[in-house]
Amino acid sequence: MSKGVTPKSQDYSRWYTDIITKAELADYGPVKGTMVIKPYGYSIWESLKEAFDKRFKETGHVNAYFPLFIPKSFLSKEAQHVEGFAKECAVVTHSRLKNSESGGGIIVDPDSKLDEEIIVRPTSETVIWSMYKKWINSYRDLPILINQWANVVRWEMRTRLFLRTSEFLWQEGHTAHSTETEAIAEARKMLEVYKEVVENVMAVPVLTGTKSESEKFAGAIDTYCIEAMMGDKKALQAGTSHYLGQNFAKAFDVKFQSEDNKEEFVYATSWGVSTRLIGALIMVHGDDKGLRLPPKLAPIQVVIIPIFKSDDDLEKIKVFLSNIFEEFKINNIRFHLDSRKKLSPGFKFNEWEMKGVPIRIEVGQRDINSNSIFVARRDTNEKKSVKINDGFKKIQELINDIQNNLFNTAKRFRDDNTFVTNNYKEFKKIVNTGGFVECGWDGKTETEDKIKKETKATIRCIPFNNDAENLKCIYTQESAKYRVVFAKAY
RNA sequence: CGAGGUAUGGCGCAGUCCGGUUAGCGCACCUGCUUUGGGAGCAGGGGGCCGUAGGUUCGAAUCCUACUACCUCGACCA
Numbered sequence: 337m338s339k340g341v342t343p344k345s346q347d348y349s350r351w352y353t354d355i356i357t358k359a360e361l362a363d364y365g366p367v368k369g370t371m372v373i374k375p376y377g378y379s380i381w382e383s384l385k386e387a388f389d390k391r392f393k394e395t396g397h398v399n400a401y402f403p404l405f406i407p408k409s410f411l412s413k414e415a416q417h418v419e420g421f422a423k424e425c426a427v428v429t430h431s432r433l434k435n436s437e438s439g440g441g442i443i444v445d446p447d448s449k450l451d452e453e454i455i456v457r458p459t460s461e462t463v464i465w466s467m468y469k470k471w472i473n474s475y476r477d478l479p480i481l482i483n484q485w486a487n488v489v490r491w492e493m494r495t496r497l498f499l500r501t502s503e504f505l506w507q508e509g510h511t512a513h514s515t516e517t518e519a520i521a522e523a524r525k526m527l528e529v530y531k532e533v534v535e536n537v538m539a540v541p542v543l544t545g546t547k548s549e550s551e552k553f554a555g556a557i558d559t560y561c562i563e564a565m566m567g568d569k570k571a572l573q574a575g576t577s578h579y580l581g582q583n584f585a586k587a588f589d590v591k592f593q594s595e596d597n598k599e600e601f602v603y604a605t606s607w608g609v610s611t612r613l614i615g616a617l618i619m620v621h622g623d624d625k626g627l628r629l630p631p632k633l634a635p636i637q638v639v640i641i642p643i644f645k646s647d648d649d650l651e652k653i654k655v656f657l658s659n660i661f662e663e664f665k666i667n668n669i670r671f672h673l674d675s676r677k678k679l680s681p682g683f684k685f686n687e688w689e690m691k692g693v694p695i696r697i698e699v700g701q702r703d704i705n706s707n708s709i710f711v712a713r714r715d716t717n718e719k720k721s722v723k724i725n726d727g728f729k730k731i732q733e734l735i736n737d738i739q740n741n742l743f744n745t746a747k748r749f750r751d752d753n754t755f756v757t758n759n760y761k762e763f764k765k766i767v768n769t770g771g772f773v774e775c776g777w778d779g780k781t782e783t784e785d786k787i788k789k790e791t792k793a794t795i796r797c798i799p800f801n802n803d804a805e806n807l808k809c810i811y812t813q814e815s816a817k818y819r820v821v822f823a824k825a826y
Numbered sequence: 827c828g829a830g831g832u833a834u835g836g837c838g839c840a841g842u843c844c845g846g847u848u849a850g851c852g853c854a855c856c857u858g859c860u861u862u863g864g865g866a867g868c869a870g871g872g873g874g875c876c877g878u879a880g881g882u883u884c885g886a887a888u889c890c891u892a893c894u895a896c897c898u899c900g901a902c903c904a
Binding site: 339340368423424492493494499500551573643644645677678679680681682685686687689698700702703710748764772794824825826 | 853861862863864865866884895901902903904
Protein backbone atom coordinates (compact mmCIF):
# COMPACT_ATOMS: atom_id res chain seq x y z
CA MET A 337 0.00 0.00 0.00
CA SER A 338 1.35 3.39 -0.95
CA LYS A 339 1.40 6.23 1.52
CA GLY A 340 -1.15 8.81 0.43
CA VAL A 341 -4.32 8.78 -1.61
CA THR A 342 -4.54 9.30 -5.36
CA PRO A 343 -5.03 13.07 -5.79
CA LYS A 344 -8.62 14.13 -6.39
CA SER A 345 -7.71 16.01 -9.53
CA GLN A 346 -6.01 12.99 -11.04
CA ASP A 347 -8.73 10.39 -10.62
CA TYR A 348 -11.75 11.22 -8.53
CA SER A 349 -13.13 7.74 -8.12
CA ARG A 350 -9.73 6.29 -7.23
CA TRP A 351 -9.37 9.06 -4.69
CA TYR A 352 -12.74 8.11 -3.25
CA THR A 353 -11.98 4.42 -2.80
CA ASP A 354 -8.47 5.20 -1.56
CA ILE A 355 -9.90 7.26 1.26
CA ILE A 356 -12.32 4.54 2.22
CA THR A 357 -9.67 1.85 2.43
CA LYS A 358 -6.91 3.99 3.92
CA ALA A 359 -9.08 5.69 6.51
CA GLU A 360 -10.31 2.18 7.35
CA LEU A 361 -13.96 2.99 6.82
CA ALA A 362 -14.85 -0.13 4.88
CA ASP A 363 -13.59 -3.12 2.92
CA TYR A 364 -14.96 -5.26 0.14
CA GLY A 365 -17.03 -8.28 1.15
CA PRO A 366 -16.57 -11.74 -0.39
CA VAL A 367 -19.79 -11.60 -2.41
CA LYS A 368 -19.70 -9.16 -5.30
CA GLY A 369 -21.19 -5.84 -4.37
CA THR A 370 -21.09 -6.38 -0.64
CA MET A 371 -19.21 -4.25 1.83
CA VAL A 372 -17.81 -4.65 5.31
CA ILE A 373 -18.18 -1.49 7.34
CA LYS A 374 -15.11 -1.40 9.56
CA PRO A 375 -15.17 -0.11 13.13
CA TYR A 376 -14.09 3.43 12.30
CA GLY A 377 -16.65 3.74 9.50
CA TYR A 378 -19.29 2.13 11.63
CA SER A 379 -18.75 4.55 14.47
CA ILE A 380 -19.46 7.39 12.04
CA TRP A 381 -22.67 5.60 11.09
CA GLU A 382 -23.51 5.21 14.77
CA SER A 383 -23.13 8.95 15.37
CA LEU A 384 -25.32 9.68 12.39
CA LYS A 385 -27.85 7.14 13.49
CA GLU A 386 -27.96 8.67 16.93
CA ALA A 387 -28.51 12.16 15.51
CA PHE A 388 -31.40 10.99 13.34
CA ASP A 389 -32.92 8.68 15.91
CA LYS A 390 -33.06 11.40 18.52
CA ARG A 391 -35.00 13.64 16.16
CA PHE A 392 -37.33 10.86 15.05
CA LYS A 393 -38.25 10.27 18.66
CA GLU A 394 -38.68 13.99 19.27
CA THR A 395 -41.17 14.11 16.40
CA GLY A 396 -43.23 11.31 17.90
CA HIS A 397 -41.90 8.24 16.12
CA VAL A 398 -41.13 4.87 17.62
CA ASN A 399 -38.80 2.13 16.45
CA ALA A 400 -39.86 -1.39 15.54
CA TYR A 401 -38.50 -4.26 13.47
CA PHE A 402 -40.11 -6.05 10.54
CA PRO A 403 -38.83 -9.23 8.87
CA LEU A 404 -36.14 -9.44 6.21
CA PHE A 405 -38.18 -11.96 4.22
CA ILE A 406 -41.21 -10.99 2.18
CA PRO A 407 -43.62 -13.37 0.43
CA LYS A 408 -43.24 -13.00 -3.30
CA SER A 409 -46.95 -12.36 -3.69
CA PHE A 410 -46.74 -9.16 -1.62
CA LEU A 411 -44.47 -7.45 -4.05
CA SER A 412 -46.91 -7.81 -6.92
CA LYS A 413 -49.77 -6.13 -5.07
CA GLU A 414 -48.75 -2.62 -6.01
CA ALA A 415 -48.08 -2.48 -9.75
CA GLN A 416 -45.72 0.52 -9.84
CA HIS A 417 -43.83 -0.79 -6.88
CA VAL A 418 -43.03 -4.21 -8.41
CA GLU A 419 -41.94 -2.59 -11.60
CA GLY A 420 -39.47 -0.44 -9.70
CA PHE A 421 -37.83 -3.27 -7.83
CA ALA A 422 -38.43 -6.45 -9.82
CA LYS A 423 -35.07 -6.30 -11.56
CA GLU A 424 -32.98 -6.12 -8.42
CA CYS A 425 -34.45 -8.59 -5.97
CA ALA A 426 -32.65 -11.44 -4.25
CA VAL A 427 -34.94 -14.45 -4.15
CA VAL A 428 -34.83 -17.35 -1.72
CA THR A 429 -35.88 -20.53 -3.48
CA HIS A 430 -34.53 -23.35 -1.30
CA SER A 431 -34.07 -24.03 2.36
CA ARG A 432 -31.40 -26.71 2.49
CA LEU A 433 -27.94 -27.73 1.33
CA LYS A 434 -26.45 -31.18 1.12
CA ASN A 435 -23.27 -32.95 0.18
CA SER A 436 -23.04 -33.64 -3.49
CA GLU A 437 -23.25 -37.35 -4.31
CA SER A 438 -20.53 -36.97 -6.90
CA GLY A 439 -18.28 -35.56 -4.20
CA GLY A 440 -18.07 -32.03 -5.57
CA GLY A 441 -18.76 -30.39 -2.23
CA ILE A 442 -21.96 -28.83 -1.05
CA ILE A 443 -24.98 -28.31 -3.31
CA VAL A 444 -28.51 -26.96 -3.01
CA ASP A 445 -30.86 -29.80 -2.10
CA PRO A 446 -33.44 -29.86 -4.90
CA ASP A 447 -35.94 -31.49 -2.55
CA SER A 448 -36.00 -28.38 -0.39
CA LYS A 449 -37.54 -26.12 -3.01
CA LEU A 450 -39.99 -23.68 -1.44
CA ASP A 451 -43.64 -23.61 -2.52
CA GLU A 452 -43.68 -19.85 -2.52
CA GLU A 453 -40.39 -18.12 -3.11
CA ILE A 454 -39.33 -15.52 -0.60
CA ILE A 455 -37.99 -12.09 -1.48
CA VAL A 456 -35.25 -10.44 0.54
CA ARG A 457 -36.63 -6.96 1.21
CA PRO A 458 -35.47 -4.22 -1.14
CA THR A 459 -37.62 -1.93 1.08
CA SER A 460 -40.38 -2.80 3.54
CA GLU A 461 -43.58 -1.08 2.42
CA THR A 462 -45.25 -4.36 1.57
CA VAL A 463 -44.56 -6.31 4.77
CA ILE A 464 -45.35 -3.31 6.86
CA TRP A 465 -48.66 -2.59 5.17
CA SER A 466 -49.67 -6.21 5.45
CA MET A 467 -49.27 -5.74 9.20
CA TYR A 468 -50.91 -2.31 9.32
CA LYS A 469 -54.00 -4.01 7.89
CA LYS A 470 -54.18 -6.04 11.08
CA TRP A 471 -53.51 -3.11 13.35
CA ILE A 472 -55.77 -0.42 11.93
CA ASN A 473 -59.55 -0.42 12.38
CA SER A 474 -60.56 3.02 13.52
CA TYR A 475 -59.37 6.60 13.22
CA ARG A 476 -58.40 6.14 16.86
CA ASP A 477 -55.63 3.78 15.75
CA LEU A 478 -54.10 6.58 13.68
CA PRO A 479 -51.62 7.95 13.11
CA ILE A 480 -49.09 5.14 13.25
CA LEU A 481 -45.56 6.57 13.26
CA ILE A 482 -43.07 3.72 13.02
CA ASN A 483 -39.44 3.74 12.02
CA GLN A 484 -37.09 0.82 11.58
CA TRP A 485 -33.31 0.59 11.36
CA ALA A 486 -32.52 -2.27 9.04
CA ASN A 487 -30.56 -3.70 6.16
CA VAL A 488 -32.03 -4.05 2.69
CA VAL A 489 -30.85 -5.82 -0.44
CA ARG A 490 -30.95 -4.50 -3.98
CA TRP A 491 -29.08 -6.65 -6.45
CA GLU A 492 -26.95 -4.07 -8.20
CA MET A 493 -24.91 -4.56 -11.36
CA ARG A 494 -22.47 -1.80 -10.72
CA THR A 495 -21.51 -1.07 -7.15
CA ARG A 496 -19.42 1.50 -5.32
CA LEU A 497 -18.55 1.46 -1.66
CA PHE A 498 -21.20 3.28 0.39
CA LEU A 499 -22.89 4.79 -2.66
CA ARG A 500 -24.39 1.66 -4.13
CA THR A 501 -23.90 -1.80 -2.67
CA SER A 502 -26.05 -4.90 -2.89
CA GLU A 503 -26.81 -4.75 0.79
CA PHE A 504 -26.90 -1.54 2.77
CA LEU A 505 -28.01 -0.17 6.10
CA TRP A 506 -30.68 2.42 6.41
CA GLN A 507 -33.63 3.68 8.28
CA GLU A 508 -37.14 3.54 6.89
CA GLY A 509 -40.04 5.41 8.41
CA HIS A 510 -43.54 4.17 7.58
CA THR A 511 -46.48 6.18 8.74
CA ALA A 512 -50.23 5.82 8.40
CA HIS A 513 -52.65 8.75 8.62
CA SER A 514 -56.35 9.48 8.39
CA THR A 515 -56.05 12.43 6.03
CA GLU A 516 -54.09 13.41 2.99
CA THR A 517 -53.14 16.75 4.53
CA GLU A 518 -51.68 15.11 7.57
CA ALA A 519 -49.72 12.58 5.52
CA ILE A 520 -48.24 15.20 3.23
CA ALA A 521 -47.30 17.30 6.25
CA GLU A 522 -45.57 14.28 7.76
CA ALA A 523 -43.54 13.59 4.60
CA ARG A 524 -42.52 17.25 4.44
CA LYS A 525 -41.68 17.36 8.13
CA MET A 526 -39.34 14.40 7.87
CA LEU A 527 -37.63 15.94 4.88
CA GLU A 528 -36.93 18.96 7.06
CA VAL A 529 -35.50 16.67 9.74
CA TYR A 530 -33.19 15.19 7.10
CA LYS A 531 -32.10 18.61 5.94
CA GLU A 532 -31.44 19.74 9.48
CA VAL A 533 -29.24 16.76 10.37
CA VAL A 534 -27.38 16.65 7.07
CA GLU A 535 -26.64 20.38 7.19
CA ASN A 536 -26.05 20.89 10.89
CA VAL A 537 -24.41 17.63 11.87
CA MET A 538 -22.77 16.49 8.63
CA ALA A 539 -22.10 20.05 7.46
CA VAL A 540 -23.34 19.11 4.01
CA PRO A 541 -25.57 21.73 2.35
CA VAL A 542 -28.59 20.34 0.51
CA LEU A 543 -31.30 21.46 -1.86
CA THR A 544 -34.83 20.38 -1.06
CA GLY A 545 -37.60 19.79 -3.50
CA THR A 546 -39.79 17.30 -5.33
CA LYS A 547 -38.68 14.60 -7.74
CA SER A 548 -39.99 14.54 -11.28
CA GLU A 549 -42.34 11.74 -12.33
CA SER A 550 -39.55 9.61 -13.76
CA GLU A 551 -37.21 10.02 -10.79
CA LYS A 552 -39.69 9.41 -8.01
CA PHE A 553 -40.05 6.30 -5.85
CA ALA A 554 -42.01 3.45 -7.43
CA GLY A 555 -45.37 3.51 -5.70
CA ALA A 556 -45.29 7.11 -4.47
CA ILE A 557 -47.57 10.00 -5.39
CA ASP A 558 -44.78 12.45 -4.63
CA THR A 559 -41.16 12.02 -3.68
CA TYR A 560 -39.43 14.81 -1.81
CA CYS A 561 -35.67 14.82 -1.69
CA ILE A 562 -32.52 16.38 -0.35
CA GLU A 563 -29.86 16.71 -2.98
CA ALA A 564 -26.19 17.54 -2.42
CA MET A 565 -23.26 18.49 -4.64
CA MET A 566 -20.17 16.31 -4.42
CA GLY A 567 -16.58 17.48 -4.84
CA ASP A 568 -16.62 16.52 -8.53
CA LYS A 569 -19.72 18.70 -9.02
CA LYS A 570 -22.00 15.73 -9.52
CA ALA A 571 -25.23 15.45 -7.57
CA LEU A 572 -26.06 12.87 -4.95
CA GLN A 573 -29.52 12.09 -3.67
CA ALA A 574 -28.93 12.12 0.06
CA GLY A 575 -32.38 11.23 1.33
CA THR A 576 -35.98 10.88 0.22
CA SER A 577 -39.37 11.22 1.80
CA HIS A 578 -42.47 9.97 0.00
CA TYR A 579 -46.11 10.80 0.11
CA LEU A 580 -47.64 7.46 -0.86
CA GLY A 581 -51.29 8.51 -0.93
CA GLN A 582 -53.59 5.51 -0.65
CA ASN A 583 -51.57 3.33 -3.02
CA PHE A 584 -50.39 0.83 -0.43
CA ALA A 585 -53.59 1.05 1.60
CA LYS A 586 -55.51 0.02 -1.50
CA ALA A 587 -53.04 -2.71 -2.41
CA PHE A 588 -53.24 -4.20 1.08
CA ASP A 589 -56.82 -3.22 1.79
CA VAL A 590 -56.10 -1.09 4.82
CA LYS A 591 -59.23 0.83 5.75
CA PHE A 592 -60.29 2.70 8.84
CA GLN A 593 -63.59 3.89 10.18
CA SER A 594 -63.70 7.65 10.45
CA GLU A 595 -65.27 9.75 13.18
CA ASP A 596 -68.46 10.00 11.19
CA ASN A 597 -68.55 6.24 10.75
CA LYS A 598 -67.38 6.09 7.13
CA GLU A 599 -64.92 3.58 5.78
CA GLU A 600 -61.86 5.06 4.11
CA PHE A 601 -58.42 3.98 2.90
CA VAL A 602 -55.47 5.07 5.02
CA TYR A 603 -52.96 7.68 3.79
CA ALA A 604 -49.28 6.77 3.95
CA THR A 605 -45.73 8.09 3.92
CA SER A 606 -42.32 6.50 3.91
CA TRP A 607 -38.89 8.08 4.22
CA GLY A 608 -35.32 6.89 4.38
CA VAL A 609 -31.65 7.72 4.61
CA SER A 610 -28.87 5.20 4.30
CA THR A 611 -25.17 4.55 4.74
CA ARG A 612 -24.90 6.32 1.38
CA LEU A 613 -24.65 9.48 3.48
CA ILE A 614 -21.15 8.40 4.43
CA GLY A 615 -20.29 8.52 0.75
CA ALA A 616 -21.58 12.08 0.65
CA LEU A 617 -19.56 12.99 3.71
CA ILE A 618 -16.37 11.75 2.05
CA MET A 619 -17.02 13.41 -1.29
CA VAL A 620 -18.10 16.75 0.13
CA HIS A 621 -15.38 17.29 2.71
CA GLY A 622 -12.46 15.03 1.81
CA ASP A 623 -9.19 16.38 0.44
CA ASP A 624 -5.90 14.97 -0.83
CA LYS A 625 -4.75 14.21 2.70
CA GLY A 626 -7.81 12.11 3.38
CA LEU A 627 -11.07 12.46 5.17
CA ARG A 628 -12.18 15.64 6.92
CA LEU A 629 -14.86 15.08 9.51
CA PRO A 630 -17.15 17.72 10.95
CA PRO A 631 -16.59 17.78 14.73
CA LYS A 632 -20.21 16.98 15.56
CA LEU A 633 -19.88 13.67 13.75
CA ALA A 634 -16.24 12.76 14.34
CA PRO A 635 -15.76 9.66 16.51
CA ILE A 636 -12.59 11.36 17.76
CA GLN A 637 -12.73 15.16 17.86
CA VAL A 638 -9.28 15.78 19.29
CA VAL A 639 -6.27 13.52 18.95
CA ILE A 640 -3.24 14.14 21.13
CA ILE A 641 0.18 13.11 19.85
CA PRO A 642 2.77 13.01 22.62
CA ILE A 643 6.35 13.57 21.52
CA PHE A 644 8.38 11.39 23.83
CA LYS A 645 11.50 9.27 24.08
CA SER A 646 11.03 7.35 27.26
CA ASP A 647 8.19 6.12 29.44
CA ASP A 648 9.14 8.87 31.88
CA ASP A 649 8.64 11.51 29.19
CA LEU A 650 5.22 10.08 28.42
CA GLU A 651 4.27 10.15 32.09
CA LYS A 652 5.29 13.78 32.35
CA ILE A 653 3.16 14.63 29.34
CA LYS A 654 0.16 12.85 30.81
CA VAL A 655 0.54 14.76 34.05
CA PHE A 656 0.94 18.00 32.15
CA LEU A 657 -2.32 17.32 30.29
CA SER A 658 -4.34 15.90 33.17
CA ASN A 659 -6.35 19.07 33.80
CA ILE A 660 -7.32 19.62 30.21
CA PHE A 661 -8.30 15.95 29.88
CA GLU A 662 -10.60 16.44 32.86
CA GLU A 663 -12.24 19.37 31.14
CA PHE A 664 -12.66 17.35 27.95
CA LYS A 665 -14.37 14.59 29.89
CA ILE A 666 -16.72 16.92 31.76
CA ASN A 667 -17.71 18.62 28.52
CA ASN A 668 -18.10 15.42 26.46
CA ILE A 669 -15.32 16.22 24.07
CA ARG A 670 -14.26 13.01 22.38
CA PHE A 671 -10.47 12.82 22.60
CA HIS A 672 -7.79 10.20 22.17
CA LEU A 673 -4.19 10.12 23.34
CA ASP A 674 -2.13 8.23 20.77
CA SER A 675 0.75 6.96 22.88
CA ARG A 676 1.75 4.08 20.62
CA LYS A 677 5.48 3.58 20.83
CA LYS A 678 7.64 2.73 17.84
CA LEU A 679 5.54 4.90 15.55
CA SER A 680 7.04 8.25 14.70
CA PRO A 681 5.01 11.39 15.35
CA GLY A 682 5.06 12.17 11.66
CA PHE A 683 3.45 8.85 10.88
CA LYS A 684 0.71 9.53 13.40
CA PHE A 685 0.07 13.00 12.02
CA ASN A 686 -0.57 11.55 8.61
CA GLU A 687 -2.64 8.69 9.87
CA TRP A 688 -5.03 10.85 11.87
CA GLU A 689 -5.27 13.33 9.04
CA MET A 690 -6.27 10.46 6.77
CA LYS A 691 -8.97 9.58 9.27
CA GLY A 692 -10.24 13.13 9.31
CA VAL A 693 -9.87 13.96 13.00
CA PRO A 694 -10.73 17.69 13.22
CA ILE A 695 -8.15 18.79 15.79
CA ARG A 696 -4.66 17.55 16.65
CA ILE A 697 -2.67 18.52 19.71
CA GLU A 698 1.08 17.91 19.82
CA VAL A 699 2.79 17.94 23.17
CA GLY A 700 6.49 17.46 23.87
CA GLN A 701 9.12 18.75 26.26
CA ARG A 702 9.29 21.99 24.31
CA ASP A 703 5.62 22.70 25.06
CA ILE A 704 5.88 21.69 28.67
CA ASN A 705 8.73 24.17 29.04
CA SER A 706 6.66 26.98 27.61
CA ASN A 707 3.53 25.81 29.42
CA SER A 708 1.60 25.44 26.18
CA ILE A 709 0.16 22.97 23.69
CA PHE A 710 0.60 22.94 19.93
CA VAL A 711 -2.77 22.85 18.15
CA ALA A 712 -3.41 22.00 14.49
CA ARG A 713 -6.76 22.09 12.73
CA ARG A 714 -7.52 19.59 9.99
CA ASP A 715 -9.74 21.77 7.83
CA THR A 716 -7.33 24.66 7.19
CA ASN A 717 -4.02 23.11 8.29
CA GLU A 718 -3.42 26.10 10.60
CA LYS A 719 -1.15 25.35 13.52
CA LYS A 720 -0.32 27.38 16.55
CA SER A 721 0.92 27.21 20.07
CA VAL A 722 -1.64 27.95 22.78
CA LYS A 723 -1.09 28.45 26.51
CA ILE A 724 -2.34 25.38 28.29
CA ASN A 725 -4.68 27.40 30.48
CA ASP A 726 -6.44 28.69 27.37
CA GLY A 727 -6.31 25.28 25.75
CA PHE A 728 -9.77 24.03 26.56
CA LYS A 729 -11.44 27.27 25.53
CA LYS A 730 -9.47 27.26 22.29
CA ILE A 731 -10.52 23.72 21.50
CA GLN A 732 -14.16 24.56 22.10
CA GLU A 733 -13.89 27.51 19.74
CA LEU A 734 -12.18 25.38 17.14
CA ILE A 735 -14.87 22.73 17.29
CA ASN A 736 -17.48 25.34 16.39
CA ASP A 737 -15.26 27.02 13.88
CA ILE A 738 -14.40 23.85 12.02
CA GLN A 739 -18.01 22.71 11.94
CA ASN A 740 -19.07 26.06 10.44
CA ASN A 741 -16.12 26.34 8.12
CA LEU A 742 -16.73 22.93 6.58
CA PHE A 743 -20.37 23.81 5.95
CA ASN A 744 -19.59 27.25 4.54
CA THR A 745 -16.83 25.95 2.30
CA ALA A 746 -19.10 23.25 0.91
CA LYS A 747 -21.93 25.73 0.41
CA ARG A 748 -19.68 28.19 -1.38
CA PHE A 749 -18.43 25.41 -3.63
CA ARG A 750 -21.97 24.44 -4.52
CA ASP A 751 -23.08 28.01 -5.12
CA ASP A 752 -20.03 28.73 -7.25
CA ASN A 753 -20.90 25.74 -9.38
CA THR A 754 -24.60 26.40 -9.77
CA PHE A 755 -25.56 28.24 -12.93
CA VAL A 756 -28.73 29.78 -14.27
CA THR A 757 -29.34 29.63 -18.00
CA ASN A 758 -32.06 29.30 -20.61
CA ASN A 759 -29.73 28.49 -23.44
CA TYR A 760 -29.46 24.78 -24.26
CA LYS A 761 -25.99 25.08 -25.75
CA GLU A 762 -24.73 26.64 -22.57
CA PHE A 763 -26.64 24.03 -20.58
CA LYS A 764 -24.73 21.25 -22.33
CA LYS A 765 -21.44 22.98 -21.73
CA ILE A 766 -22.09 23.36 -18.00
CA VAL A 767 -23.34 19.83 -17.59
CA ASN A 768 -20.27 18.57 -19.37
CA THR A 769 -17.76 20.38 -17.17
CA GLY A 770 -19.84 19.71 -14.08
CA GLY A 771 -22.24 21.64 -11.92
CA PHE A 772 -25.90 22.29 -11.24
CA VAL A 773 -28.00 24.07 -13.82
CA GLU A 774 -31.10 25.95 -12.82
CA CYS A 775 -33.54 26.36 -15.69
CA GLY A 776 -37.09 26.09 -16.92
CA TRP A 777 -38.76 22.81 -17.84
CA ASP A 778 -42.06 22.28 -19.62
CA GLY A 779 -42.99 19.49 -17.23
CA LYS A 780 -43.04 16.75 -19.87
CA THR A 781 -41.35 13.42 -19.21
CA GLU A 782 -40.58 13.25 -22.90
CA THR A 783 -38.48 16.42 -22.71
CA GLU A 784 -36.70 15.19 -19.62
CA ASP A 785 -35.87 11.91 -21.38
CA LYS A 786 -34.44 13.67 -24.40
CA ILE A 787 -32.24 15.88 -22.27
CA LYS A 788 -31.04 12.82 -20.36
CA LYS A 789 -30.19 10.99 -23.58
CA GLU A 790 -28.32 13.93 -25.02
CA THR A 791 -26.46 15.12 -21.92
CA LYS A 792 -26.74 12.41 -19.22
CA ALA A 793 -28.10 15.08 -16.90
CA THR A 794 -31.30 14.45 -14.96
CA ILE A 795 -33.66 16.62 -12.99
CA ARG A 796 -32.30 16.43 -9.48
CA CYS A 797 -35.18 18.28 -7.94
CA ILE A 798 -37.99 20.71 -8.50
CA PRO A 799 -37.34 23.18 -5.68
CA PHE A 800 -40.21 24.09 -3.37
CA ASN A 801 -41.69 27.61 -3.70
CA ASN A 802 -41.39 27.26 -7.40
CA ASP A 803 -41.61 30.38 -9.48
CA ALA A 804 -41.68 29.59 -13.19
CA GLU A 805 -43.42 32.69 -14.41
CA ASN A 806 -42.02 34.06 -17.69
CA LEU A 807 -39.61 31.15 -17.75
CA LYS A 808 -39.08 29.06 -20.89
CA CYS A 809 -38.26 25.38 -21.11
CA ILE A 810 -34.54 24.91 -21.67
CA TYR A 811 -35.18 22.32 -24.39
CA THR A 812 -38.44 23.12 -26.15
CA GLN A 813 -38.47 26.87 -25.47
CA GLU A 814 -42.16 26.52 -24.70
CA SER A 815 -43.37 28.19 -21.54
CA ALA A 816 -41.97 26.40 -18.52
CA LYS A 817 -44.07 24.66 -15.94
CA TYR A 818 -41.32 24.45 -13.33
CA ARG A 819 -38.00 25.91 -12.43
CA VAL A 820 -35.77 22.85 -11.93
CA VAL A 821 -32.21 21.83 -11.14
CA PHE A 822 -30.42 19.60 -13.62
CA ALA A 823 -27.12 17.80 -13.05
CA LYS A 824 -25.29 14.59 -13.66
CA ALA A 825 -25.80 12.36 -10.68
CA TYR A 826 -24.44 9.32 -8.88
C1' C B 827 -26.42 -9.52 -22.32
C1' G B 828 -22.29 -7.43 -26.23
C1' A B 829 -16.83 -5.95 -26.77
C1' G B 830 -12.01 -5.84 -24.68
C1' G B 831 -8.58 -6.94 -20.71
C1' U B 832 -6.49 -9.30 -16.30
C1' A B 833 -5.45 -13.57 -13.01
C1' U B 834 1.98 -14.67 -9.65
C1' G B 835 2.84 -14.05 -0.87
C1' G B 836 -1.92 -9.45 2.61
C1' C B 837 -1.59 -5.18 -1.28
C1' G B 838 0.86 -3.35 -5.88
C1' C B 839 3.73 -5.41 -9.64
C1' A B 840 8.16 -7.90 -12.70
C1' G B 841 9.09 -12.54 -14.99
C1' U B 842 5.33 -15.17 -19.92
C1' C B 843 6.97 -13.01 -26.30
C1' C B 844 11.76 -16.88 -27.05
C1' G B 845 9.95 -23.27 -21.71
C1' G B 846 15.66 -24.74 -18.47
C1' U B 847 19.26 -23.00 -11.45
C1' U B 848 16.24 -22.32 -5.40
C1' A B 849 10.07 -17.47 -8.89
C1' G B 850 11.90 -11.97 -7.84
C1' C B 851 10.96 -6.69 -6.31
C1' G B 852 8.38 -2.57 -3.51
C1' C B 853 4.95 -1.80 0.46
C1' A B 854 2.94 -4.33 4.65
C1' C B 855 4.28 -8.13 8.58
C1' C B 856 7.84 -10.39 12.65
C1' U B 857 12.69 -9.91 15.82
C1' G B 858 16.74 -6.92 17.62
C1' C B 859 19.50 -2.37 18.18
C1' U B 860 19.56 2.81 17.33
C1' U B 861 15.58 6.53 16.73
C1' U B 862 11.00 9.93 17.71
C1' G B 863 8.31 18.12 16.61
C1' G B 864 5.56 15.80 9.20
C1' G B 865 5.04 8.85 6.70
C1' A B 866 12.83 6.84 10.79
C1' G B 867 17.59 3.85 9.85
C1' C B 868 20.35 -0.63 9.87
C1' A B 869 20.60 -5.89 10.38
C1' G B 870 18.12 -10.40 10.39
C1' G B 871 13.47 -13.20 9.40
C1' G B 872 8.50 -15.43 8.00
C1' G B 873 5.13 -15.98 4.23
C1' G B 874 3.74 -18.72 -2.91
C1' C B 875 -0.12 -25.47 -5.20
C1' C B 876 2.12 -18.81 -10.21
C1' G B 877 -6.95 -18.66 -10.79
C1' U B 878 -8.98 -24.13 -11.78
C1' A B 879 -8.82 -28.63 -14.79
C1' G B 880 -6.69 -31.14 -18.66
C1' G B 881 -2.89 -31.48 -22.60
C1' U B 882 2.23 -30.92 -25.18
C1' U B 883 7.37 -31.76 -23.28
C1' C B 884 13.02 -34.92 -20.44
C1' G B 885 11.31 -30.32 -18.09
C1' A B 886 5.68 -25.50 -17.81
C1' A B 887 4.31 -19.36 -14.09
C1' U B 888 5.95 -19.40 -19.36
C1' C B 889 3.18 -23.16 -25.04
C1' C B 890 -2.13 -25.33 -26.28
C1' U B 891 -7.49 -26.26 -24.86
C1' A B 892 -11.56 -25.65 -21.72
C1' C B 893 -13.59 -23.54 -17.46
C1' U B 894 -14.04 -19.89 -13.49
C1' A B 895 -13.52 -15.24 -11.24
C1' C B 896 -12.60 -10.18 -11.44
C1' C B 897 -11.84 -5.27 -14.04
C1' U B 898 -12.99 -1.49 -17.98
C1' C B 899 -16.47 0.23 -21.71
C1' G B 900 -21.47 -0.32 -23.54
C1' A B 901 -26.65 -1.90 -22.24
C1' C B 902 -29.62 -1.89 -17.68
C1' C B 903 -30.51 0.50 -12.91
C1' A B 904 -30.76 4.77 -8.82
